[in-house]
Amino acid sequence: xxxxxxxDVFQIPGAQGTVGFISQxxxxxxxxxxxxxxxxxxxxxxxxxNETGQIDLKTALRQGVPTAELKRQVAELLATKPDINYxxxxxxxxxxxxxxxxxIGG
Numbered sequence: 001x002x003x004x005x006x007x008d009v010f011q012i013p014g015a016q017g018t019v020g021f022i023s024q025x026x027x028x029x030x031x032x033x034x035x036x037x038x039x040x041x042x043x044x045x046x047x048x049x050n051e052t053g054q055i056d057l058k059t060a061l062r063q064g065v066p067t068a069e070l071k072r073q074v075a076e077l078l079a080t081k082p083d084i085n086y087x088x089x090x091x092x093x094x095x096x097x098x099x100x101x102x103x104i105g106g
Contacts, residue, residue: 007020044074044077053080055073055074057070
């Protein structure tokens with residue numbers, strides 16, 4: 001079953017819900033990724049495996065940065081998302097990021 005993003009979605013016949021799996025370490029899904037990640041420490045990331053272009057939302061919100069400015073920053077980040085996803089794709093995952101999935105909230 002197809003979902004609206006990078007997950008492979010499954011449904012047991014007769015069940016009410018579905019379950020989706022994102023196999024980010026074994027299967028590259030950059031070409032169909034429509035997700036962003038808000039880390040456990042308040043950073044908005046355009047790509048799970050790339051720390052390029054993050055926005056520190058926690059600090060910005062605590063400092064009272066205007067909503068219009070945050071919207072502008074998020075829109076800019078979304079616009080660069082395809083480049084960020086594909087930029088690190090060919091280099092593999094080793095060394096492309098400095099934190100483990102548990103450290104970023106995954």
